[in-house]
Amino acid sequence: MRAHEAGWAHAAVPVRGPAWLRDPADVNALVPQLWSGTARKVDGVLEVGGVLVTDLVREHGSPAYVLDEADFRARARAFRDAFSGYDVYYAGKAFLCTTVARWVAEEGLFLDVCSGGELGVAVRAGVPAERIGFHGNNKSEAELVRAVELGVGRIIVDSFHEVERLARITSDLGAVAKVLVRVTAGVEAHTHEYIATAHEDQKFGFSISSGDALEAVRDIVAAPGLELLGLHSHIGSQIFDSAGFEVAARRVLALHAQVSDEVGVVMPEMDLGGGFGIAYTTQDDPADPAQLAHELTRIVTEECKARDLAVPRLSIEPGRAIVGPAMCTVYEVGTVKAVELDGGAVRTYVSVDGGMSDNIRTALYDADYSATLASRTSDAPILMSRIVGKHCEAGDIVVKDEFLPGDVGPGDLVAVPGTGAYCRSMASNYNHAVRPPVVAVRDGGARVVVRRETEDDLLRLDVDPGARMGD
The missing domain is CATH 2.40.37.10 (Lyase, Ornithine Decarboxylase; Chain A, domain 1)
Known part of the structure; x- marks a missing residue:
């Protein structure tokens, strides 16, 4: 306050x-x-x-x-190597220009964009479309059309209107769009209220607890032009511990299992979000990528084992931790x-x-x-x-x-x-x-x-x- x-x-x-x-x-x-x-x-x-x-x-x-180019590249490689087997997405919204987009691609990372402008930078930089994820709670018709025409690797859908819009666009174009469903897990990240994004009272995603997330999954499965890849959960930014991820992963994996049992679809992927913190002052003590990778992998592995689930292909979004x-x-x-x-x-x-x-x-x-x-x-x-x-x-x-x-x-x-x-x-x-x-x-x-x-x-x-x- x-x-x-x-x-x-x-x-x-x-x-x-x-x-x-x-x-x-x-x-x-x-x-x-x-x-x-x-x-x-x-x-x-x-x-x-x-x-x-x-x-x-x-x-x-x-x-x-x-x-500092050497530092940027070193941090990108550190996340890529620590999270071996994951898809690591650089957050274009943190800072993006053509040169940085090229560095991201050269270091083997994926690129997350959340506007037509950021997508345009990625295209100009020659980032392969299949390595681009497209976020945003209110993507325009033109933005979605361009994303589908380019064949971006995944579109993270954020509302029922967007699901309807994307289904119509893919039908008109005779194309298939790969999508993830952004869900809100009801977790309060220990960060500023404006950048804590997984609690219920905010603009992003489908609520798990209300049943909206499951309903969105059903709508996507019913749309011929949409291919459901999995669920996406992001609990906030400037986060220093894994406690919030543990609670969120448990709730998201419960929905993952429910989709398998009730909808009959085994989703191959899951995005755990990210938003890992950095040191702005001496009061900040961020974890290194290897520690984060160990903790997040343990959380997901243990929860999947408890639910008798195969571990999906995981992706993360380090956020500011690379360029900050x-x-x-x-x-x-x-x-x-x-x-x-x-x-x-x-x-x-x-x-x-x-x-x-x-x-x-x-x-x-x-x-x-x-x-x-x-x-x-x-x-x-x-x-x-x-x-x-x-x-x-x-x-x-x-x-x-x-x-x-x-x-x-x-x-x-x-x-x-x-x-x-x-x-x-x-x-x-x-x-x-x-x-x-x-x-x-x-x-x-x-x-x-x-x-x-x-x-x-x-x-x-x-x-x-x-x-x-x-x-």
Whole structure:
């Protein structure tokens, strides 16, 4: 529950920061678990992929998203290898561009998309259609037609209207669509309410407890153009333990058995979802892929054995766990302001040249992030700081609380780790800001994979700028 109707940023909060944020032993050092695998400090300057961020900003400007290719690929391989025998789907909604889609395919992963635009990126990147899954609670007629014509590997159906629509489309096209039924298992994931997606009161999926899921299965089986692959369950995002998966798997496998017994169909597949968490701050302790694979496989194997079921082919969706830690965002400091609060406390605001247009998660989810001074070393005493953006909005906060050197000032660069997921993909043009570029780095080289927007890009969508009022 938010403490203030205008948002958490307006509420009274302690200046000392949260209890989990401890004084750093060395404010110049990186906390390794928060950063991509190649990140390090060289004489106080952040280096990623062998490229100093000072050089990167000099060439590409700031703010900029810095994508560590080697780290991204290593995390993709780690999930692929740990979940051997599974189909591992990269979540396009976390961050997607043509280059990343190619990396996903090259590393042997499948790709999950949830819009026509994401599907278009996959097609442009040459991802084989049979390795694409299409999600979404309200896919349009045109999106479904394109998915069927392309022959995507699976469409995750989410409503009775969609089942009817897809059955009609396949009949018109003389085609067959492979589908999974997204179900809600009634499990509350231990995460933010907006990204916990398996409880009953939300927009996704068919309820198991109400009987809607079984009814949807019957409708699909009765439709000649639909091939039922199995059930899909997703309990949320930024999840650190397997407890929720265990409860959900039990309920989903009970439905799996019921379909076999009552409908006479043995479904060959099952998707366990994913949404595995990453470390945004030192309070986060994510599990590694091997541990997750062991726990999820044990859960499903034991439950299938108890029900005398053959274990279906399993798939997972790691979500942010692949791209989230592989990217950081670099900003330039513009102003520093010390504000005296009631009781004599002082809040120090470090304003940077980006903000909620390139990272909405702090304002939207009350998310926590970390940061480091990225352009030099400092011997100044530590200072509890709040890193804020340049937008005309009090809630425009990038990092709520972080220790920075007390001499941080205009012209310094600060970098925020863990911004690979849902930052560029949810970026906006608020205040007509132009969205930053994504610069991939590896082995000392840098290349732009998503260019910086320009004012011309904004004005290109502004129809008939010469028209007068009333015309």
